Amino acid sequence: MTRRAARLGWTAATLLVVAYALAPVAWIVSLSLKRGDDVHARRFLPSDWTLENYRAVFRTPLFTAALRNSIGISLMSTGVSVVLAALAAYAIARLEFPGRRWVLGTALAVAMFPVISIVGPLFELWRTVGLYDTWPGLAIPYLSFTLPLSIWVLTAHFRQLPWELEEAAIMDGATRWQAFREVMVPLAAPGVATAAILTFLFAWNDFVFGISLTSTDRARTVPAALAFFTGASQFQHPAASIAAAAVVVTVPVVALVLVFQRRIVSGLTSGAVKG
Amino acid sequence: MASISLHHVSKRFAPGAPPVVDDVSLAVADGELVVLVGPSGCGKSTVLRMIAGLEDLTAGELRIGEVRANELEPRARDLAMVFQSYALYPHLTVFENLAFPLRLDRRRADAEVRRKVSEVAGLLELGPLLDRKPGQLSGGQRQRVAMGRAIVREPRGFLFDEPLSNLDAKLRGQVRVEIARLQRRLGATMVYVTHDQVEAMTLGDRVAVLRRGRLQQVDRPRALYERPANAFVAAFVGAPAMNLVPATVEDGHLVLPFARVPAPAGLAAPLPPGAPVIAGLRPEDLADAALLGPETLRRGTTFEAAVDATEWLGPQQLAYVPYDAPGDDVAATIRGLARELGGEGLRTQLVAALDPATRVRGGATARLWLDPGRLHLFDARTGESLRRDAPAPYSPR
Structure with missing residues (x-):
């Protein structure tokens, strides 16, 4: 009986947590399906279901441009981050060079830096250099925050790969680069996927850099663009269209995480336990 | 195939550290199987890894086919190695594992790769296993794949690092005979490292006994048994x-x-x-x-x-x-x-x-x-x- 009671307790607790986490999401989804004045009707479900908000959002150049920027910048920083992190992690895990630990420690220190403290200086710097309001202008700061974590995750992965596999590849006639690309990287795939997803999420969700380092449709990302949304008239609150836009940018992230959640978990915990 | 010879070879892992391999000279003739044997820590694996090019020589000279090979990259030495852990690539199928050394050369035609792999697979009876991943194989099968991957490239010599120590006793005997048969058939130059004196005595044309990095005696198994030097x-x-x-x-x-x-x-x-x-x-x-x-x-x-x-x-x-x-x-x-x-x-x-x-x-x-x-x-x-x-x-x- 106690076991059954325990299971009931667990179920109840789980439901509570899920409800707590998903209620705002449900609210946003419901909001995005409401028609103009229904938004203020103080009801959870829309009285009149409509996809009008989604159509409107995709007709808004502000949003479509931002969506393009978000995708582009996130992919750019993800790609560069994974490649650089893989090379760095391999070197740290496999090669003997002075200052190896120092590199790892510094990387961690960089990741601890509060985002807000570098936004001001970056704003000035980017305007001088000409990176203000450009894709690289956002991708570079994203890199500096995501690279350390990627390096840590990938170093842990490379460390647990048997060294003999690399030697086997070399004995099979591979160059060191071939051994890295054809054997080590595929074997570290879970780590690579983890690093890629974490980087992508960071870039995709960022608001502070997005709002501070952009000024036009050239590079403004979705989280930043949402702040500039207006309703049908300037007196109307754009809650419904913001909700629709929010749903549009949330869906790919949720999908990504659902597909890869096993990998993320195993990627983050690997190195801690053997398995 | 080629001869392999060591001339006054020593190895220290750090300057000033005691030598792990101390003034070893050994000549392996073309087509000969020489076994390096000794208790653990005697430096036999280090000798093998120096021949392979995975470790540098601290002193002395290594010759492969009468050419100085000290500075050659492992690739250029053209020797194949079978590891104790087999070191199969877990993300590749048996076929891809066997094809790996061939495909590193991009100029090689796909048909040729296929032909060579199926030839080796036939030799080692790996045919039905080609689509499996290493994780789905038994110990003996993995061992054969590892040997196949070494053979497929037709290297100038083979290096074995305790290839049987992960097999159970019964299988070990079978594979031992198989290796001897293969060596005769290929006329291969082989350097074989083991700590097991039975393996050494049964396999080796000659056996080199190492102790604390120094060669004790290099002789035919029978001479080693009848007239031990020390x-x-x-x-x-x-x-x-x-x-x-x-x-x-x-x-x-x-x-x-x-x-x-x-x-x-x-x-x-x-x-x-x-x-x-x-x-x-x-x-x-x-x-x-x-x-x-x-x-x-x-x-x-x-x-x-x-x-x-x-x-x-x-x-x-x-x-x-x-x-x-x-x-x-x-x-x-x-x-x-x-x-x-x-x-x-x-x-x-x-x-x-x-x-x-x-x-x-x-x-x-x-x-x-x-x-x-x-x-x-x-x-x-x-x-x-x-x-x-x-x-x-x-x-x-």
Whole structure:
């Protein structure tokens, strides 16, 4: 009986947590399906279901441009981050060079830096250099925050790969680069996927850099663009269209995480336990 | 195929550290299988890895096919290696594992890769396994894939690093025969590392015994068994291991703790009276006196032995005879050797491998017989053999 009671307790607790986490999401989804004045009707479900908000959002150049920027910048920083992190992690895990630990420690220190403290200086710097309001202008700061974590995750992965596999590849006639690309990287795939997803999420969700380092449709990302949304008239609150836009940018992230959640978990915990 | 030779090769892992490999010279002829054998930590794997190019040489020269290879990348040496862990690529199928060395050369046609892989797969009976991943294979199958991956490239030589130690005993015997067959068939130059003296003796055209980074003796298995150059080689080769017994010389006789025998002939120099020596006695050279005819008995020495335990193995019966050894330096040297070879060196006992027809039982006194002519004698201090026909102490040319 106690076991059954325990299971009931667990179920109840789980439901509570899920409800707590998903209620705002449900609210946003419901909001995005409401028609103009229904938004203020103080009801959870829309009285009149409509996809009008989604159509409107995709007709808004502000949003479509931002969506393009978000995708582009996130992919750019993800790609560069994974490649650089893989090379760095391999070197740290496999090669003997002075200052190896120092590199790892510094990387961690960089990741601890509060985002807000570098936004001001970056704003000035980017305007001088000409990176203000450009894709690289956002991708570079994203890199500096995501690279350390990627390096840590990938170093842990490379460390647990048997060294003999690399030697086997070399004995099979591979160059060191071939051994890295054809054997080590595929074997570290879970780590690579983890690093890629974490980087992508960071870039995709960022608001502070997005709002501070952009000024036009050239590079403004979705989280930043949402702040500039207006309703049908300037007196109307754009809650419904913001909700629709929010749903549009949330869906790919949720999908990504659902597909890869096993990998993320195993990627983050690997190195801690053997398995 | 090519010859492989080492000339005064040494290896230190750090400047000033003791050498792991110390002045090793060894020539492996084209098509020859040489086994490097020794207890763990003797440097045999390091020698192999230096030949492979996975470790640099600290000193000396490595030649492959009569060309200096010290500075060559592993790729350029064109040697294949089979690892103890097999080191199969877990993300690739058996086919892809076998094709891996071939596909590194992008100019090679796909049809040729297919042809060579299926050829090797046929040779090693891997055909039905080509689509599996290494994780789905048994130990023996993985071992064959590892060999296949080495063969497929048709390298100039093969390096084996304890390839059988992850297999169970029964399979080990089979694969051992398979490797010998393959070597003959391919006419391959092979360097084979193992800590197992049975593997070494059965496989090697010649066997090189290493101890603490130094070569002790390089010889044909039979010569190694019959004329060990020193006490270490004598104790390492053969199972059950040779009995090493402290002895002293007394007016033409050799005094063992349990018997007094005429000093054997064929020594390099007459033994000075009172000199301590190490006597080596193979278990199979002892016999149950009750089973021997008077002719044979007269040729050797018979002595009383208090047998405390026996083990029946089928083809022979082992009898254990504890004896009291003098607490001197010689006994200590012998105990040190036993420990080095993985034994405990706790008790001094004589092991006799008797004819299974024997009635000798544990807890009783038996009459054992030995032929003094079969005794090995070693210098008590250096361990070098004192026989006239002993190979000279190993010194690299």
